[in-house]
Amino acid sequence: MTVTKNMKNLKKIFLITLLQAMVIPAFAQKASWIWYPGDFDIYMSNVMQNRRTERGSFFPVFWKMDSHYVLVDFHKEFTLSQPEEVKLFVEGTYNVKIDGQAITGFPKSIQIQAGKHKLSLKVYSQATVPAIFVQGKTVVSDESWLTTFEDKEWIDASGKTSDKSGTTFVSAGSWGLTDPYSLPSAFKLPVVKHTTVKTEKAGTGYVADFGKETFGFIKVHGLKGKGKLSLYYGESKEEALSTDKCETLDHLKIDLTKKTDSVMPLSKAFRYVNFQPENGVSADSISMLYEYAPVSERGSFKSSDAELNKIYDVAKYTFHLNTREFFIDGIKRDRWVWSGDAYQSYLMNYYSFFDAPTVKRTLLAQRGKDPVTAHINTIMDYSFYWFLGIYDYYKFTGDKKFVQDIYPRMQSLMTYIDGRKNKNGLLEWMPGDWIFIDWADKLSKDGEVSFEQLLYARSLETMALCAKLTNDSENAAKYEEQAKTLKAKIFDIYWNQSKHALVHSRVAGQPTQNVTRYANMFGIFFDYFTPEQKLAVKEHVLLNDSINKITTPYMRFYELEALCAMGEQSYVLKEMKNYWGGMLKLGATSFWEEYNPDKKGTEHLAMYGRPFGKSLCHAWGASPIYLLGKYYLGVSPDSPGYETYTIEPNLGGLAWMEGKVPTANGDISVYMNKKEIKITSAVGTGKLRIKSKSKPVAKAAEIKSIGKGFYEITVEKGKDYTVSYN
Template sequence: MKRILTVLFFVLSTFPLSAQDATWIYYPGDFEIWLGNETQNRRTERDGFFPPFWKMDSHYVAVEFSTKLVLPVAEEVEIYAEGKYNIKLDGKILPACNKITIPAGKHSLNIKVHNQAHVPAIYVKGQSFGSDESWKVTFEDKEWIDESGKASDTSSGTAYLQAGRWNFNSPDTPPSEFKLAVTPMTAAGTEKKGAGELIDFGKETFGYVKFHQLKGKGRLNIYYGESPEEALSTTHCETLDRIDIDNPSANDFTLEDSKAYRYIYVETDGDLSYSSVSMLYEYLPLDYRGQFRCNDELINRIWDISAYTMHLTSREFFIDGIKRDRWIWSGDAYQSYLMNYYLFFDSHSVTRTMLNLRGKDPVTSHVNTIMDYTFYWFIGVYDYLQYTGDREFVKQFYPRMQSLMDFCLSRRNSNGMMEGLAGDWVFIDWADFKMSKSGEVSFEQLLFCRSLETMALCADIMGDTEHEARYASLASDLKSKLFTSFWSANKNAFIHNRENGVMSEQVTPFTNMFAVLFDYLDAEKTKAVKDNVLLNTNALKITTPYMRFYELEALCKLGEYNHVLKEIRDYWGGMLNLGATSFWEKYNPDETGTEHLAMYGRPFGKSLCHAWGASPIYLLGKYYLGVKPEKEGYKEFSISPVLGDLKWMEGSVPTPKGDIKVYMDKKQIKVSATEGEGYLYFTSSGKPKINIGDIEQIAANRYRVMIDTGEEYIINGRF
């Protein structure tokens, strides 16, 4: 038995490691927290600093990294660390150094780092192994030494996690020096206006303004605008910079902080001159793995501007708007996760964002202080598992999921429902109609129920049968109550809320459309919601792309493909008609002129580039190309392409390690999948034919084809 274990140990600890795999590693989640503090504390309002109003956590300032080694021959090992560190080989502290020789044989190597300002991190590179996610980390190794000098056994009392990492693969690129990429961009136009100059970069952008041949002494006043009106409003633009310059000879000058704008208005005080203004566009390098093209150029433009909006807001994290907050908001980010699965499939951006939002224990408030945003966090984990199959994430962070759920459970009322307590923000939506956020809001209970279902799933992954049963039972109880309490037989829809035991009369779209998305309704209630809420022109109207996301998704689920395409053309097309080069935080077609720019009681308060504006990417990929995972990580998928009123469409949907390509016109469907297996579903009014594989009829005019090779399946029929 011992021999077998030793052999196994050798296999586990040496084979998967090689010197070229070395990367900077840290306590998982800590880089995400540190980076979030750095970035979220960059917000300014006018020229004042505007920090977030929820708890900012901190990385663990002292972290121990460890690995077990079996070296066939002695090897030289280079060690880099961010912070003050020590190296312990086989339990003995070595003198401070950054190169050690480890003799052949079995060894334990421990490195402990202290760093208050930055995340403790190491990069270790031997000949046969390197630092990677196989290393164990802890913030309390609990290794004490008794009076005889014997070290305590830490094996059972210490909680170890696998190391966190990203892509810091060189000793010269430590995590603390992380920066987004930049590339130079020129201005599209320049115009004298009043005492200054209005520079137009041609489209919404983000980056560092650069002055060329800046000379003289004086003050440079830079007013940023997503619209020309905003840039020219020196008194009301949302962001600005005032910089004192003293350049006796002409020099190029790039601003220290990057900002979002399409326009800048520059005024100089004193004796300043410059030859021109350009910028360094700042972005997260990402592949556009998802694609969509069709016969309708308006839809194509909407997809392109959605993708650009999504890319602008996919930065250090998935943020909300690039001009104003630049904060990580769980409800906004939740939509970015979904869009990301149909565009970049960049899982690290999802986990970076989720880990920052979750932060550390103790939980002292809802995520971003918002009750619904806590629930979106859970549901985001559910989707993440479904799309990526990354169970390791759950294994590392299940305790943090539990403590967040414990926080929720501790705040239920005597009905087992959650109401907004002191300090809780019940957000739901920026709606133009009045709605109560008090008492038992049915929408919140619905999201809470889905969160409990997510916890049951995660408990199952952890083999935590006791909690799995508990979460599942809580979810099922709450689901029953949702119907008994809020479904109105009279209105044939869910009621908005109940306050002090009194049911309101209001029907809002939120609970109703999410119940469709979560498959909580039977056929009869589904139809009722469709007719009475979703397609009822007298129902309350959603004016944010945020909730339009779910509204249109629900309509897609209900088969209203033509209607949804029309809505996309009207709503997103409406923004394009108004000159949008990225999609907005809020759009009410009934407003006119500069009304479109105002929000929060400020003339330019609205964000004109907001992540939640990019949902067509998701809708077109999931409901028109029709691709989605059926089992975790696309091990099994389904492809159900639907043209709606389009003549043809083609596109690609990324999977963890591959792509699913779909082409469809009225006579032909072509699909190929380089990973996983699954079914293509389609409706054909004539009997379809296929080049390879078999077509199986599953209902009248309804067929399916098993897709289980990487080849292209071509089906001819009448679609």
């Protein structure tokens, strides 16, 4: 029952703030490679997604891949108090102008006189993204530079430049790449050497076990001889041994007279590698270069339940493996940026790495360029998750600039979607649409599916919010009205009072009698239901075994979220232990694309009609990270960027738990046992909400009863709080 006000900490924070304020000019002078915003994201996602192979065949995506702008103009206006030498690094063919005057050739360094100037570079590059790196003492390339793909700078017959240009300049994009000697196109994730845990003879070679699911490049040491060498990769030992059915492999022709170390050209996902040299080919050993995203593991969770802790750790490892240049679905396949999958990754990320750049990249890569010719990934639901991803990004980071930057691309996608409404103002299948929802048997996609309309409504609300942030009040009002109308329509059409649920669809003008979990669980955490409807849905849908079960971690994510949002943490804890614990019991070292406890043995490996088709390391398998952070530690933002937030910890039956939730400006730490809660926060103003039989006790903190046995304490940043409750 003490709240410790740590003045030392507070001073430290003030000091840091002061130092940061002082070093801002120094920061601003840190140069980065810059480009037209979104272009490198599109380029690099093409590179990454085109690394997929299936049994040695190149396996690209089936949707439109966009391209960067091949000709881009960059400029910056500034005033120098002293002359300055400025070094120029460029990827592409370029010219340089100072105050509109071109400099001959391809200068690598220029001298700029004191005074007011405009420095412009124009870069052409088809193969890679036009990019510049400008390094002077004060003049440096960063996101404050302006850029355009059409500068519209025509001249008249006298040589005078047009004074009536309609050029739109936008601020440059950057990934914060600060090495001028490493071109953006050479961007690669870091690697580190890992060795095999054990090997076992097989055929003319052996199967190497790396101990757990992993990702990277196999390195063959001391390779020699002439002939064929084959590597068969397996997420399971069975897969690696199945030379004719494993999903990924390398066939190599070797002709080496002396021992050479050789690294495979493409990174792969595996735990096991079946190494099969032909007669005449030999090698000393194999190892791997583990390739990883250098993110910080900021979020944490530990509890009195060892199995739950293991689930958390494996989930985090699963998620880290799938966090690459972008958030991908699975490391074996598809290795693509799927919007529905990424949307969950964003949420997991906010409770683990809090890596905002990877969220932004992934959103930009998914959206690509105009014109919109299909839904994102061709999937109707996936277009909507994209909007929702922006909504959440803003909520968690408070980064208004990104919303403003991406708003025009939000508008054109929404215009595409609005253009596909049927005569009832609802969405149903049209040629080119994939209505996915979930991998589930006999899931009807016919007619007007309630789930899609629900996502549509939420996306319109997101548009309204982002329109406001962009000062587009006219469209904000339009989107708001549209969302309101659609929400009313959803309840009119789909709410079935006798079933206490939204029905699945309306076909040929008739609402079906079919109740599925999808729209109902989203309705809960979208807060679209009345409190009574929520309770009814919980009972009649979520906790009703006669409603078709969900078998993918993908939709379990939302199902368990909905239950947590209804305060069912104890139930969900058991479910987590059953479901994710079930995979662990089967030897999983990462979480799967799909898990059906009813299956047996190698049945768990099969999917899509292929014996090893299933991905055993799928981002959407990692949702415990999110659930434990948001609904057990109980931390979530109430206003953008955690300016205000709620901490409503819930042990869900655990004896104790502790952990950290990261934010853009520091962590929020929570410890809870059955008697005590300890909080430290580096950010904003929180509301700690506790259920207690009697009024909790805390030193130097006001405790407010808010009814129904709940109490609230205001949490200020930089202070430590210890609260006793019962």
